[in-house]
Amino acid sequence: MDRSSNLLDEALGLDDYQTKSSSVASGRVVLIEDCVETSGAFVLHHLIKRSLTPHSSGIVIFVAFAQPFSHYDRVLRKMGCNLVVQRDNKRFLFFDMLTLECPDGDGGKTNEGGLLELYGKIHEAVEICALSEDNRNCITIMIDDISLMEVAANGSSNHVLDFLHYCYTLTTQFGCLLVSLNHEDIYSSMEGPTLILQMEYLADIMIKAEPLATGLATDVHGQLTILNQGISDGLGNSRNKLRNFHFKVKENSVDYFYPGTRG
Amino acid sequence: MLVHQETQGLFLVLYQVQYRLKMINLSVRDTEQEKDLRIAWQYKKYFGEHQQNFEYQRNGKPEYCNDFDLRKPLERHFLSGQCIDCISLQDSPNLATLNDRCSTFLAQLPRCDGNVMCAGRIAIQSFCAPQCEYSNMDWNMLSFIRSLKGMIRSSNAVAILTFPPSVVSSSFSKRLQHLADTLLSVRAIPDEDKELAKLLTGYQDMVGLLNLHKVARINTQVPVILEATTFSIKLLKRRSLVLECLNQAPVDASSGTSYATSGSCSGSSKTGTLDF
Numbered sequence: 001m002d003r004s005s006n007l008l009d010e011a012l013g014l015d016d017y018q019t020k021s022s023s024v025a026s027g028r029v030v031l032i033e034d035c036v037e038t039s040g041a042f043v044l045h046h047l048i049k050r051s052l053t054p055h056s057s058g059i060v061i062f063v064a065f066a067q068p069f070s071h072y073d074r075v076l077r078k079m080g081c082n083l084v085v086q087r088d089n090k091r092f093l094f095f096d097m098l099t100l101e102c103p104d105g106d107g108g109k110t111n112e113g114g115l116l117e118l119y120g121k122i123h124e125a126v127e128i129c130a131l132s133e134d135n136r137n138c139i140t141i142m143i144d145d146i147s148l149m150e151v152a153a154n155g156s157s158n159h160v161l162d163f164l165h166y167c168y169t170l171t172t173q174f175g176c177l178l179v180s181l182n183h184e185d186i187y188s189s190m191e192g193p194t195l196i197l198q199m200e201y202l203a204d205i206m207i208k209a210e211p212l213a214t215g216l217a218t219d220v221h222g223q224l225t226i227l228n229q230g231i232s233d234g235l236g237n238s239r240n241k242l243r244n245f246h247f248k249v250k251e252n253s254v255d256y257f258y259p260g261t262r263g
Numbered sequence: 264m265l266v267h268q269e270t271q272g273l274f275l276v277l278y279q280v281q282y283r284l285k286m287i288n289l290s291v292r293d294t295e296q297e298k299d300l301r302i303a304w305q306y307k308k309y310f311g312e313h314q315q316n317f318e319y320q321r322n323g324k325p326e327y328c329n330d331f332d333l334r335k336p337l338e339r340h341f342l343s344g345q346c347i348d349c350i351s352l353q354d355s356p357n358l359a360t361l362n363d364r365c366s367t368f369l370a371q372l373p374r375c376d377g378n379v380m381c382a383g384r385i386a387i388q389s390f391c392a393p394q395c396e397y398s399n400m401d402w403n404m405l406s407f408i409r410s411l412k413g414m415i416r417s418s419n420a421v422a423i424l425t426f427p428p429s430v431v432s433s434s435f436s437k438r439l440q441h442l443a444d445t446l447l448s449v450r451a452i453p454d455e456d457k458e459l460a461k462l463l464t465g466y467q468d469m470v471g472l473l474n475l476h477k478v479a480r481i482n483t484q485v486p487v488i489l490e491a492t493t494f495s496i497k498l499l500k501r502r503s504l505v506l507e508c509l510n511q512a513p514v515d516a517s518s519g520t521s522y523a524t525s526g527s528c529s530g531s532s533k534t535g536t537l538d539f
Contacts, residue, residue, distance in 0.1 A: 186434050186438055
């Protein structure tokens with residue numbers, strides 16, 4: 001397994017693979033933003049793999065609105081991570097939400113019903129995982145993706161936001177890491193406090209995947225901008241760290257490099 | 264309008280293409296241009312380079328791949344159309360009826376391993392156009408497409424959807440574009456544009472341009488970067504439609520009119536007539 005650190009890991013504070021901090025510091029909220037031209041799904045895959053490294057005892061709770069299990073399994077398998085085995089070992093808990101439909105108010109249930117039920121399941125899973133001392137502080141909740149959760153909630157972004165706030169409480173209560181993906185371009189033409197703005201407010205780390213201004217290229221698939229907020233310098237001060245670099249996505253890994261450093 | 268064929272899969276007359284992709288989202292300004300659309304993408308080269316992407320059947324587990332040949336010609340007998348079914352939604356109060364029809368149809372085409380002999384196709388034209396009864400029900404439409412996509416993932420079927428982006432909000436359009444696995448756009452080119460006529464060879468014969476924005480990324484995280492994403496659309500004797508690459512590379516400068524050979528999707532020895 002490739003244990004070398006890369007620019008993404010460094011930006012996320014994961015640069016030391018030898019320590020136990022193979023996942024992003026617990027209790028934080030990570031938001032991945034992408035657009036039609038450039039998908040940010042590879043960052044999710046990377047974080048799944050990091051959370052499930054053999055020498056850690058991390059657990060991933062994955063809420064999938066975008067793809068079936070087989071897709072993630074096949075992608076991660078090429079990266080050297082077998083999700084079927086991890087699922088059998090109860091380290092990868094997969095919630096297939098592809099067909100989740102939150103019922104209308106007519107049926108006596110609110111739109112929130114489906115999401116509340118989902119949160120109940122996540123909460124229960126987190127509680128069970130947290131009972132084991134080994135797993136404490138190593139639970140990662142991932143949501144792929146929030147825009148489809150909105151569709152499932154029939155457009156009620158308030159219910160989605162409520163759901164995210166509930167999940168946010170898990171980050172403080174159980175030290176979970178919350179990672180979610182959303183598409184920024186959906187909201188770029190909207191005015192007012194959009195869902196993505198609220199998510200940015202909640203996030204400690206924002207990862208933005210964008211295309212290059214110069215268009216598509218085979219050597220560079222896009223650029224990542226990472227804003228890591230509230231990093232402690234050990235003296236009681238906190239600061240923000242902004243990183244920007246290019247990437248090229250491959251089947252088994254992703255190359256990260258600074259602009260102009262590729263021949 | 265939904266058109267489907269009950270036996271040999273599903274085929275829409277507007278698109279004479281065999282797609283191996285799950286959902287095609289095509290924004291259309293001039294529906295006339297859709298006639299006899301024949302798409303010829305330069306996919307063959309990818310088969311040599313990316314053989315390592317293919318997964319073979321191991322331990323009885325299903326094989327899969329993530330490289331698809333969109334140029335593979337569809338044999339005529341698949342198009343003879345024994346049971347093409349057109350349904351109208353004029354009388355249904357909501358999209359549940361359409362959803363049920365799609366569900367019933369796709370239930371006949373469960374995802375199975377091995378050689379696929381039958382593929383379903385669902386084609387929906389101008390879904391969000393003002394004359395569509397549900398055009399003011401954004402979330403219902405998105406919910407339906409999401410549901411359709413979920414059903415398609417578990418069946419041997421493809422859905423092609425067209426929508427006019429100019430009549431929907433930018434936000435809604437982006438949502439649709441994200442839902443699509445493969446995204447194309449078609450636009451007309453203006454008549455008697457002298458500037459454009461100087462730039463484009465064969466301008467007089469062109470009726471429009473086709474842009475390829477996104478290619479499906481199923482079972483892989485690697486984006487497909489094509490050499491060319493813009494094609495000119497020409498009609499030949501009003502009978503066949505030709506796509507020609509505008510941004511031609513010096514070496515591979517052949518026109519995209521026709522391809523005699525066909526690549527197969529999977530690296531498997533079991534090469535089927537239809538790939539899934």
